Amino acid sequence: MASTTDESSRILHEIETLKSAKFDLERRISALESQLHNLNQPHNNGVSNASSTSPSTFPHALSPDMIYRYSRHLLLPSFGVQGQLRLSKSSILVVGAGGLGSPALLYLAASGVGRLGIVDHDVVELNNMHRQIIHTEAYIGQSKVESAAATCRSINSTVQIVEHKEALRTSNALEIFSKYDIIVDATDNAPSRYMISDCCVVMGKPLVSGAALGLEGQLTVYNYNGGPCYRCLFPTPPPTTACQRCADSGVLGVVPGIIGCLQALEAIKIASAVGDPLSGRMLLFDALAARIRIVKIRGRSVQCEVCGENSEFKAAQFQEFDYEKFTQTPLSTSPLKLKLLEPNSRISAKEYRDRLRSGEPHVLVDVRPEHHFKIVSLPNSLNVPLASLEGRVEEVVWALKEKEENKQNDDVKVYVVCRRGNDSQRAVKYLQEKGYPSAKDIIGGLEGWAQEVDPTFPSY
Amino acid sequence: MKEQEDGFVSADKHGEDKVEQLVQIKTLFFARARDLTGTNDVLLEIPLGSTTKDCLDKIIGKFPRLEEILGCVVLALNEDYTTDSTIVKDGDELAIIPPISGG
Numbered sequence: 001m002a003s004t005t006d007e008s009s010r011i012l013h014e015i016e017t018l019k020s021a022k023f024d025l026e027r028r029i030s031a032l033e034s035q036l037h038n039l040n041q042p043h044n045n046g047v048s049n050a051s052s053t054s055p056s057t058f059p060h061a062l063s064p065d066m067i068y069r070y071s072r073h074l075l076l077p078s079f080g081v082q083g084q085l086r087l088s089k090s091s092i093l094v095v096g097a098g099g100l101g102s103p104a105l106l107y108l109a110a111s112g113v114g115r116l117g118i119v120d121h122d123v124v125e126l127n128n129m130h131r132q133i134i135h136t137e138a139y140i141g142q143s144k145v146e147s148a149a150a151t152c153r154s155i156n157s158t159v160q161i162v163e164h165k166e167a168l169r170t171s172n173a174l175e176i177f178s179k180y181d182i183i184v185d186a187t188d189n190a191p192s193r194y195m196i197s198d199c200c201v202v203m204g205k206p207l208v209s210g211a212a213l214g215l216e217g218q219l220t221v222y223n224y225n226g227g228p229c230y231r232c233l234f235p236t237p238p239p240t241t242a243c244q245r246c247a248d249s250g251v252l253g254v255v256p257g258i259i260g261c262l263q264a265l266e267a268i269k270i271a272s273a274v275g276d277p278l279s280g281r282m283l284l285f286d287a288l289a290a291r292i293r294i295v296k297i298r299g300r301s302v303q304c305e306v307c308g309e310n311s312e313f314k315a316a317q318f319q320e321f322d323y324e325k326f327t328q329t330p331l332s333t334s335p336l337k338l339k340l341l342e343p344n345s346r347i348s349a350k351e352y353r354d355r356l357r358s359g360e361p362h363v364l365v366d367v368r369p370e371h372h373f374k375i376v377s378l379p380n381s382l383n384v385p386l387a388s389l390e391g392r393v394e395e396v397v398w399a400l401k402e403k404e405e406n407k408q409n410d411d412v413k414v415y416v417v418c419r420r421g422n423d424s425q426r427a428v429k430y431l432q433e434k435g436y437p438s439a440k441d442i443i444g445g446l447e448g449w450a451q452e453v454d455p456t457f458p459s460y
Numbered sequence: 461m462k463e464q465e466d467g468f469v470s471a472d473k474h475g476e477d478k479v480e481q482l483v484q485i486k487t488l489f490f491a492r493a494r495d496l497t498g499t500n501d502v503l504l505e506i507p508l509g510s511t512t513k514d515c516l517d518k519i520i521g522k523f524p525r526l527e528e529i530l531g532c533v534v535l536a537l538n539e540d541y542t543t544d545s546t547i548v549k550d551g552d553e554l555a556i557i558p559p560i561s562g563g
């Protein structure tokens with residue numbers, strides 16, 4: 001008897017589930033039909049505005065679909081219908097679809113922003129995947145904007161996703177920003193940060209700025225309600241040696257993830273006019289210590305060159321401004337290529353391979369930091385990091401002497417290698433000054449070795 | 461408490477028998493400032509009535525490499541906005557926060 005009751009209640013339950021699914025499907029079909037109808041209307045720009053599918057049986061513009069989708073938002077007394085409506089009418093631009101932009105975009109799309117723009121010119125790479133969680137392996141080698149847009153659409157087809165597959169420049173920033181209410185800075189370099197902040201001041205847009213590196217993150221809302229801009233805080237750009245990128249310094253994937261989520265939160269708060277945005281304050285996230293600090297920062301600076309009282313900085317000045325020169329840092333992500341040495345103090349990776357094959361007696365010094373050396377290294381190389389070369393130059397001398405004695409040869413060469421061929425030049429310069437004029441560096445470093453000689457050599 | 465000649469004391473000895481006329485300030489380093497100093501914080505002793513600028517000068521004396529970034533940092537005293545001329549008090553926390561650019 002008991003099993004029959006169980007069986008019938010299971011069937012009843014399944015009928016209910018199917019009925020509910022059928023109801024949802026029918027509702028979805030009718031919403032899509034009305035969306036299609038709108039698209040076919042003349043004078044419609046093809047934008048499927050989420051609120052246009054609404055029948056007028058509610059005192060507000062949320063459609064049945066929206067009520068169901070965002071029900072947990074609507075149930076929040078402090079957010080509710082009004083918050084959701086404001087959000088659905090807002091437009092947010094996320095600059096950068098990387099470690100910060102990925103979670104920010106996911107949450108902004110899911111939350112029901114009306115229009116969501118994505119700016120990026122990069123393609124998805126395998127070494128992005130540990131933190132840029134909006135992209136899937138299938139998109140490796142393809143545009144980050146296309147990849148991010150596809151994911152956003154698959155999460156919420158009612159949000160209008162706008163793809164800006166281009167690098168943000170002074171030439172296009174004003175036009176792109178003009179289409180959005182709120183700007184989210186999810187970029188990874190200093191010149192972009194100044195450019196985005198200045199553009200927000202010129203156009204009067206609030207800026208949700210996040211940054212992450214290593215095991216630390218920072219978050220602030222700039223240019224909001226009379227609050228400071230990025231330049232009020234940092235009128236002088238950091239020295240170039242202080243500008244670090246994830247590609248050089250590393251970053252734990254979840255750290256930008258946390259900051260990107262907080263950026264989405266601040267953008268949602270501003271769009272829906274809920275709560276107190278993080279303006280005039282800076283949030284500092286310390287992953288190792290599991291600590292979040294919020295410090296009060298200065299207000300708007302009267303003397304600020306961009307947002308200050310006597311500022312002449314307008315759209316025209318913005319378009320003329322050279323952010324790369326100002327920060328001494330390129331906007332593009334291509335790594336720096338130094339030329340410190342004369343050509344005869346350098347050899348290519350192929351030349352080094354030939355000398356290695358011919359058995360030429362030499363010492364190969366790898367000047368990368370120790371934790372880089374542990375990732376991968378060339379056989380028989382001696383690790384003396386550039387930062388400690390001055391104090392450890394003796395180790396190179398000993399290695400040379402040892403080779404000279406072994407080989408009965410007093411013309412043992414010194415070659416220096418690093419990751420990309422910049423630090424190796426600095427090291428060779430130092431060694432030449434210290435009495436080793438024949439020291440040479442390997443052009444392009446280990447990346448050059450992988451490209452020219454050994455494609456199986458791991459890159460990182 | 462064994463005070464070093466340069467006025468720095470190790471953090472674990474904080475809070476015991478204070479030297480007259482001196483105040484103890486805990487300085488917190490963030491981001492690039494951590495890399496350059498190799499530490500998260502340092503405790504320094506400085507004469508009563510000193511300003512945040514005096515603290516910074518003393519810190520640069522100990523960590524000269526910090527000087528290159530001090531033109532581009534946010535300073536916070538006890539998690540609040542501060543200026544060079546603010547007088548520091550015993551037990552204050554001075555945070556040196558360079559901007560992070562990465563993402």
Ligand SMILES: [Zn+2]
Binds near residue numbers: 232300304308
């Ligand atoms: Zn300003």
